[in-house]
Amino acid sequence: MTxxxxxxxxxxxxxxxxxxxxxxxxxxxxxxxxxxxxxxxxALVMVGAYSAWYVSNRxxxxxxxxxxxxxxxxxxxxxxxxxxxxxxxxxxxxxxxGGFGLALGVPFAILCCGLVGYIxxxxxxxxxxxxxxADLIVIITTIAGASFMQNGVQVIFxxxxxxxxxxxxxxxxxxxxxAIGLQEVLIIILTPLTxxxxxxxxxxxxxxxxxxxxxxxxxxxxxxxxNVSQIYPLTFVVSSILAGLCGVMLGGxxxxxxxxxxxxxxxxxxxxxxxxxxxxxxxxxxxxxxGFIRESSAYIIDLYWAPVVLFATLIIVLIFRPRGLMGxxxx
Amino acid sequence: xxxxxxxxVSGYGxxxxxxxxxxxxxxxxxxxxxxxxGHGKTTLLRTVSGLIxxxxxxxxxxxxxxxxxxxxxxxERGLIHVPQGNQLFPQMTVQENLTxxxxxxxxxxxxxxxxxxxxxxxPRLQERRAQQARTLSGGERQMLSIGxxxxxxxxxxxxxxPSVGLAPLIKEELARAIAEIAATGVSMIVxxxxxxxxxxxxxxxxLIEKGAxxxxxxxxxxxxxxxxLEMYFGKVT
Ligand SMILES: Nc1ncnc2c1ncn2[C@@H]1O[C@H](COP(=O)(O)OP(=O)(O)OP(=O)(O)O)[C@@H](O)[C@H]1O
Ligand SMILES: [Mg+2]
Numbered sequence: 001m002t003x004x005x006x007x008x009x010x011x012x013x014x015x016x017x018x019x020x021x022x023x024x025x026x027x028x029x030x031x032x033x034x035x036x037x038x039x040x041x042x043a044l045v046m047v048g049a050y051s052a053w054y055v056s057n058r059x060x061x062x063x064x065x066x067x068x069x070x071x072x073x074x075x076x077x078x079x080x081x082x083x084x085x086x087x088x089x090x091x092x093x094x095x096x097x098g099g100f101g102l103a104l105g106v107p108f109a110i111l112c113c114g115l116v117g118y119i120x121x122x123x124x125x126x127x128x129x130x131x132x133x134a135d136l137i138v139i140i141t142t143i144a145g146a147s148f149m150q151n152g153v154q155v156i157f158x159x160x161x162x163x164x165x166x167x168x169x170x171x172x173x174x175x176x177x178x179a180i181g182l183q184e185v186l187i188i189i190l191t192p193l194t195x196x197x198x199x200x201x202x203x204x205x206x207x208x209x210x211x212x213x214x215x216x217x218x219x220x221x222x223x224x225x226x227n228v229s230q231i232y233p234l235t236f237v238v239s240s241i242l243a244g245l246c247g248v249m250l251g252g253x254x255x256x257x258x259x260x261x262x263x264x265x266x267x268x269x270x271x272x273x274x275x276x277x278x279x280x281x282x283x284x285x286x287x288x289x290x291g292f293i294r295e296s297s298a299y300i301i302d303l304y305w306a307p308v309v310l311f312a313t314l315i316i317v318l319i320f321r322p323r324g325l326m327g328x329x330x331x
Numbered sequence: 332x333x334x335x336x337x338x339x340v341s342g343y344g345x346x347x348x349x350x351x352x353x354x355x356x357x358x359x360x361x362x363x364x365x366x367x368x369g370h371g372k373t374t375l376l377r378t379v380s381g382l383i384x385x386x387x388x389x390x391x392x393x394x395x396x397x398x399x400x401x402x403x404x405x406x407e408r409g410l411i412h413v414p415q416g417n418q419l420f421p422q423m424t425v426q427e428n429l430t431x432x433x434x435x436x437x438x439x440x441x442x443x444x445x446x447x448x449x450x451x452x453x454p455r456l457q458e459r460r461a462q463q464a465r466t467l468s469g470g471e472r473q474m475l476s477i478g479x480x481x482x483x484x485x486x487x488x489x490x491x492x493p494s495v496g497l498a499p500l501i502k503e504e505l506a507r508a509i510a511e512i513a514a515t516g517v518s519m520i521v522x523x524x525x526x527x528x529x530x531x532x533x534x535x536x537x538l539i540e541k542g543a544x545x546x547x548x549x550x551x552x553x554x555x556x557x558x559x560l561e562m563y564f565g566k567v568t
Contacts, residue, residue, distance in 0.1 A: 020417070031375040089372075206434070208429060209423075209427060209430065210434065213420050213423070213431050214419070214422065216420045216421055216422055216423065217418060217419065217420055217421070218417065219382065219414070220414065220418045220419065220420065221382075221420075221431075222381070222382055222402040222403065222433055223380060223382070223402065223406065223411075223412050223413075223414060223418075224406065224431050224434045224479065224483065225402070225406035225407060225434045225435035225483065226403060226431075226434055226436070227401075227403050
């Protein structure tokens with residue numbers, strides 16, 4: 001293998017590892033705390049990408065506002081004093097026909113995903129918490145929720161593929177003759193940063209500590225006064241925001257479409273099982289390892305064989321370590 | 332009267348484990364509960380602290396009916412339950428466990444001074460503050476469990492079997508610590524199989540059988556302790 005090929009594999013592994021890490025850490029957080037698998041987690045990737053696109057892109061809210069802007073400007077011309085007040089508003093609306101950019105798009109996506117995550121918890125999960133068979137029921141309800149969101153987005157935004165603007169514009173980075181796109185570089189840098197923020201939140205904030213407490217011993221969490229029924233939705237919100245960020249990053253790499261996130265969800269499940277259920281460090285290490293296996297097998301063997309190699313590795317690891325790479329004894 | 336249970340009924344599913352149980356604790360008093368295994372002592376404490384619902388009866392704390400209040404609201408009132416089997420947050424450090432003990436609003440602002448108090452009582456915890464709870468010895472875990480309870484600034488402390496499964500030396504150390512806590516004026520209910528340990532700490536004892544109080548002693552300093560022991564071991568064969 002040439003050195004260039006190695007660089008390409010490593011860069012690819014870091015990019016897909018980053019995306020899996022963002023997806024899988026949320027999945028793992030929810031599993032650890034609420035003891036349920038959220039099959040709508042992939043749809044949140046799509047929600048993140050579409051909401052960022054809607055605010056940032058010229059085809060989104062900016063386009064929808066143009067007729068309103070025009071009619072305000074038109075009406076301000078023939079209505080005296082009020083008109084002179086309305087005119088700047090109309091002109092401002094017309095001036096943003098290029099969209100609000102990602103500086104507003106990304107915060108909006110975070111807000112949307114957090115909100116959707118909360119609503120999802122209230123509608124699809126909360127009614128079943130503590131009931132017998134809840135974990136199975138929630139698999140079905142979240143699959144239903146995902147399908148609802150995908151079809152809803154299809155109806156609202158239509159079937160045309162969309163793409164997010166690239167944050168950094170410019171020629172790709174050259175490392176040993178291998179070109180690495182700036183979007184990829186950004187993902188490689190921003191993901192560990194995001195995961196570090198997640199770590200700080202879980203380790204040092206009061207709410208983060210409470211999330212871990214509920215995950216480890218919810219009876220005792222009640223006895224120290226934690227409002228356990230509030231921690232569950234909080235966990236969904238945090239995990240949905242992570243999925244949304246994954247969507248924002250993906251949306252700058254590939255086309256945005258209603259079914260996006262499904263493949264990432266599958267890989268995220270592999271990562272969570274591979275790394276050890278409920279172990280966040282295991283999940284993150286697992287994500288990059290899986291990313292590396294995928295990229296190298298895609299390069300060395302064939303892209304279509306990558307999933308086969310991946311699942312074979314997973315099975316072998318589980319034979320020797322049934323609780324995954326870093327799964328605890330009993331947690 | 333600080334605390335009063337009246338005709339309490341609770342259990343699991345359709346089965347009643349606590350059956351019309353009544354007892355009380357005066358301000359500053361230390362009360363011991365003992366009795367055979369599986370007769371509902373733990374279930375009583377779990378009902379009092381809001382982990383399982385009361386089916387009938389009342390639990391009053393400072394005159395207010397707290398039965399079936401959310402567990403966290405009961406903690407917020409200063410009624411703190413240190414559960415049986417030194418339950419902890421196993422994958423967290425000693426320090427993190429204690430920090431969580433001060434989760435409620437009433438103790439959050441006094442965290443620093445409470446840390447000092449707990450470490451003064453259990454110096455070993457201070458040495459091991461960065462160690463994960465799951466790696467502690469049985470005695471240390473029990474100390475930590477009680478320490479977490481103290482971080483919540485109890486006005487009534489419920490201790491469920493603090494001495495169970497401990498070697499004699501550790502048990503004595505723990506009994507001394509509990510007596511020290513008692514001496515600070517915190518009211519207490521201590522559940523334990525070791526009646527001698529209870530006699531060393533408590534003002535009064537209740538014998539719990541089949542989910543109800545079957546015997547109540549007068550002030551233990553006024554009665555012959557040997558008599559109590561005989562009474563207990565005579566009844567339970
Ligand atoms: N979660 C549960 N579900 C069903 N039954 C339970 C549960 N917990 C306890 N029990 C039953 O309730 C009864 C009383 O148990 P409890 O733990 O209150 O007794 P205890 O007096 O504390 O005993 P010990 O001295 O052994 O701690 C027992 O028969 C027990 O099997
Ligand atoms: Mg018990």
